[in-house]
Amino acid sequence: MIQERDQRLLDPEAHLLIVEDDGEMRALVARLLREAGFRVSTARDGREMFEVINDAITPPDLVVLDVMLPGVSGFDLCRRLRAQSQVPIIMLTARADETDRVVGLEIGADDYVAKPFAPREFVARVRALLRRTMMDPGDSVAKARRLIFAGWSLDLKARELTSPAGVIVDLSGAEHDLLLAFLEHPQRVLSREQLMEVAKRRMSVDTSDRAVDVQVSRLRRKIEPDETSPAIIKTVRGSGYVFVPPVTRE
Template identity: 80%
Template sequence: MTEAREDRLLDPEASILVVEDDGEMRHLVARLLRDAGFRVLPARDGREMWDLLENAATPPDLIVLDVMLPGASGFDLCRRLRQRGRIPIIMLTARGDETDRVVGLEMGADDYVTKPFGAREFVARVRALLRRSMGDPASPEGVARRLCFAGWALDLKARELFSPNGAIVDLSGAEYDLLLAFLEHPQRVLNREQLMEIAKRRVSIDVSDRSMDVQVSRLRRKIEPGDSSPAIIKTVRGSGYVFVPAVTRE
């Protein structure tokens, strides 16, 4: 799909909240996003972020969140944001070691960009995350309305997961992508590299580190909530993961 085609799949009025205390970096990120056609809401810290969220007529479509902020850190804000809803979150930070990436993903971030970064790559990551969160009408997801497994159902149009008792289980964008990757390849061993390719994740990590394991662990906690729950995702030592149940399309 060309970049022009990808842009047409996005809302031209898509708004992005940029939370960054460094004025120069905040202006740079805002300029890159405005040049790409997005509406930008700048904030210097968590207090301004919450003010904007509470007073905005409509919530932003995506949040770019710096880690090192005065007051509450980006990690704390990410955790609180994820408790409140499913707005896609990209963590933006100069701290690029594996521990920070894992913490960010554990808190519910969908992607992680380290400074310095390339302008084109950054904008591409934003567009990719927006496409996943808004839905791509050209995606194979359009072939079926729901994917069902072990009493669960994933609604592909609404991007909602329903438990066997009918309750909606909240998924982050990254968790949705990972679950869909498993549902499209059930009962097949997938290694980390295959999972990242299938899920079309554009995270700046090595496939050998713990980040994919963190994502799988988070998803497991939601679809295997208790110790007595039947295994849905099994670890194949030295190979990867396998999605155990059969999957049906409706």
């Protein structure tokens, strides 16, 4: 009881999206979570899911995704969702298969619950995940208008990069995303996988590592003062790349 109230206060306004084709199940899960104090939206399939995510006034803070959906599989949806968002995902499945769970977790789900599930545990897992994700400032970077580094300035809204001399340098989409990935995590070695994950363009899982190298190469050509010895994006042999200069928001 006390827990109920405390938790409710802990996750105020949290908005959940349930993606589940079976009406009965959908209603059950929705009721369960509403009773736990969450705001709940539902979707029947991938199309509706993306509709809610892209068009809703308040995008969901967490997605509960059924694996068995008509048409596209929940795994595919999970992958596609991850490609465009870091929203926490709990997968739900009738199959208790372990391989299934591992695959789910590896393609980006945060938790995996098998049906039939115990209501209280399910809610507890939703809360645990929300607690972990909502305490983070989240897209602190996204709130900033522009990011400054080494005299350069990246306008996030306009997607416009200005050189120290004040010249506007055009960046392609992938270049912009890659640079942003670096700016979000400066002074930290980022593996090619991490870069791909953060620079979520439409990169599917099967894109090769070398694509990152090429993009880094192209980006360097635009922002490195001295082409022969990179001072901004350094290579860490065997591990990945690191963005050296400090980044400030403004």
